[in-house]
Amino acid sequence: MEKQAEAIAQLIRDNSMYVKGGFRPYFCNNKKFAEKIKKCSYIYPIVGIDAASSEFGCRPEVFAPVFRRLRAVSRKNTLDSLYEKHDMQLGRTFHVGEDFYDIVDGLRAIDECIFFLNFESGDRIGHAVSLGIDAYSYYKTRNFNIVLPRQILLDNAVWLLKKMEEYSINDSYGTKYKLKEIFETYFRTIYSKIDASIEDYYASWMLRGDEPSRTKDSLQSEWKICAKNNFKPILKQIRNNSKAMDLYQYYHYSKDVKDKGEEIAEYQLDDGDVLVIREVQKKMRQKIAREKIAIETNPTSNLRITDIDRYSKHPITVFYNRGLKPNYDPDQIMVSINTDDQGVFATSLEKEYALIACALEKKRNDDGSPTYSPKDIYKWLDDVRESSLVSSFLDDEMS
Ligand SMILES: [Zn+2]
Structure with missing residues (x-):
């Protein structure tokens, strides 16, 4: 891990010499990389790192030192002041809380990600399904x-x-x-x-x-x-x-x-345990909203891997529902819609947006009336799109 982390750190430093609008070979100490880059008209700097693998047997603690190490690498170099507008810290995403033994286990993994990786405003949790699914139905299907x-x-x-x-x-x-x-x-x-x-x-x-x-x-x-x-x-x-x-x-x-x-x-488990678990889910959502840690949701991946069997049951609206409900929660989590592994899940960003829009349009109240109006749904979807750009780690000119 140490070798890999240092190799990535070096790559970030080399890579940040070649940003949009300029090729600066004299700053690069990696000759092979410099040769490769000469063939490109320009490249984007590395803006973030992501961990997305099997969660079983690999808790956030395993890669925590790597994530802390790479946060310490600045994307800045001597010429960055020419174009830099933002703090150039590396963005971080960690996929967690999609695959778990039970909801408490998934919640603990999310907490470990935040605590061990020192997550802060602008970092992104991938999935976080355990934070939003209904605890009662989850445990009921398992006879508690x-x-x-x-x-x-x-x-x-x-x-x-x-x-x-x-x-x-x-x-x-x-x-x-x-x-x-x-x-x-x-x-x-x-x-x-x-x-x-x-x-x-x-x-x-x-x-x-x-x-x-x-x-x-x-x-x-x-x-x-x-x-x-x-x-x-x-x-x-x-x-x-x-x-x-x-x-x-x-x-x-x-x-x-x-x-x-x-x-x-x-x-x-008994009913009391489930009430406690629900309450912890809620408190953690409030904390994540206040700390401005974003959640990237991957609806199709979550449908294949978790208990969620319909797009309408995806917890994205539990995380963020401003504009969808007349009385929405004061603590709204910044969300984005993503594809996870596009190849594995045979999907695209357009498809993921469309599936969520469709699911919300089809959602019905107990009396059969539509839960949301199409106008509200498309306004909400556009807000999600905008919040995705804000949490994308990209500078304005790159996005
Ligand atoms: Zn994932």
């Missing part, structure tokens, strides 16, 4: 029973409990007690040799954005600096918690912990 590896169940339970505290979520059904029971049972089973509290365990989860093999090195290279998630002040405090540090090491390096954690567990 979920099956997942023990380690994931333990992590999800502790994470959900801490989110309930963070967002002051009502606990009228005793969900916190159930989550603490999961911790007691599975922590003892998986980490049998250690004694630690839920607080220590949650602290160790926060460390997972760190690159494990490098955290004890003395810091020299930029990679090593970015290998540690130093963006959040709370992590400095946590690194003084020896229990959290031990748990973090066991999580990565103990074969016993890994073997026990991979065994399968089952969990039965």
Whole structure:
């Protein structure tokens, strides 16, 4: 990862010498690249990076150091001041929350993306389906029973409990007690040799954005600096918690912990759990809207991969519904409509827009009347198009 990150960093630096309107071979230290570029009339600079792969077995923590490292690379060079209008930080997209063991797992992955990659205004989450789908119908189709590896169940339970505290979520059904029971049972089973509290365990989860093999090195290279998630002040405090540090090491390096954690567990949810999960979805949407992190939606990809079986059930209108409803939510998330992998899903941007427009036109209220007027739908779609351009990482002249 370190080698690949440094290669991409070098490419960004080389590439930014050749921007629209000028060819500057004397600044390039990559001869092969310079030769290749001579054949093009001009090229666009690299404006962003994206990670989009299978989510199972590859949580955001895996590529977090790469994303932090590449954010530290500036697209600026000495001549950029001639044309530059904006801050030239690299834009970032991370596909997450499309494929998950259950909604809580998908929500935790989104939270990990934001926290470990240090996502901020202008960054983009790809999919984020778990943030918008209806939790009740999702769990109902599974008879409120979920099956997942023990380690994931333990992590999800502790994470959900801490989110309930963070967002002051009502606990009228005793969900916190159930989550603490999961911790007691599975922590003892998986980490049998250690004694630690839920607080220590949650602290160790926060460390997972760190690159494990490098955290004890003395810091020299930029990679090593970015290998540690130093963006959040709370992590400095946590690194003084020896229990959290031990748990973090066991999580990565103990074969016993890994073997026990991979065994399968089952969990039965009740209505109270689902209410809590819905509330966490809502609070996270509000947070993402306020932090101005954008969501790129890929309707066809989501229909093939997730539970969503109709375009009209796609959560894009849960994220952004200004103009569609008379009383829309105050916190609107910046959304865009995208294709994901055009080849794999045999689609195009035009098709994705048309499918969403069609779905909204066909949507009916309980009494059979159309939910939205065509005028509102096309105005809404145009707003989405505009917001896509704003979140596209491109400068005005490039878009
Ligand atoms: Zn994707």
